Amino acid sequence: MTNYRLTIEYDGVDFNGWQRQKNTKNTIQEFIESSLKSLLKHDITLIGAGRTDSGVSALNQVANFKSDAVTDKRKLIYSLNSMLPETIFIKDIKEVSPDFHSRYSAKKREYIYRISLRKKALEGRYYHRLIYNIDFRLIDRLIEVFTGYKSFRSLCKNPSDKHNFFCNVSKLDYDYRKRKEELIFRIISDRFLHSMVRGVLGCLTDVGRGRLDFEETKNAFNKGEKIKAVFLPGNALFLKKIYY
Incomplete structure (x- = not known):
């Protein structure tokens, strides 16, 4: 599958942090994964570079996911931003090497x-x-x-x-x-x-x-x-x- 890198901006004040949690769906990761799943028609695992705490915002968070269902990156960004809350914005998407890992590749x-x-x-x-x-x-x-x-x-x-x-x-x-x-x-x-x-x-x-x-x-x-x-x-x- 192709590996994709997202650059994300979000206002985290009203969210329970970046990372998916069992007791709430109010996380950045949950919203983006759910939207990607709806658009690409398969389960998505989104890996974030920084697991920001509750209330913390990001100007340039980086995350990656793998999929073979992306046909038009520009259209995907447009559709994602239409589905996501106003406080989450996908700034960029690009293909990266299969071994790129948002968290572990970061210096x-x-x-x-x-x-x-x-x-x-x-x-x-x-x-x-x-x-x-x-x-x-x-x-x-x-x-x-x-x-x-x-x-x-x-x-x-x-x-x-x-x-x-x-x-x-x-x-x-x-x-x-x-x-x-x-x-x-x-x-x-x-x-x-x-x-x-x-x-x-x-x-x-x-x-x-x-x-x-x-x-x-x-x-x-x-x-x-x-x-x-x-x-x-x-x-x-x-x-x-x-x-x-």
Whole structure:
């Protein structure tokens, strides 16, 4: 069968994440698989590059599936987008090699997180509101601790489920937009643990606003001990890019 790669944009705020689940059909994967099955007349298994959590959105999610029933790729995209909710949009489809795997072929994944330092009436659902004085020097110091090939056992949910806690964070930075009173974090890594991005960014902002002590946090992280950081909500998190 031919292997197809999709590029997908979605507003995940009202969905229960990317991955298909037993107790709900309200997932991105479920909607796209069901639509493909209806159009292609056979069961479809869609493999996503990033299994985004509940509430998390994507600008360029990548997924692949195999089928011999696709006759016109452009028509398939049009039909898919007509069937899918307004909050899911298929941007592109192309044929790829049989061994391409959206998840395992990926080299790196990039996420951004949007924080508003003031109330936003119109865009609030896509920002996390943080009304505190922030010490950016502490955030900069902690970024150095988190960057590189490190164990993130301290900052993932359900650590007992994982055997390998090491991730290679090649980029972790932020853009402070003073005029708009926004803080945009960016993190790039070869892999992410469950809820790791929200844990890392929650830890950075907790230290920056003085809720957590820098030295205690650094020592706990280096020892793999649990850090009592607030996991930031998913509504402000976006999967921006998958690197192959």
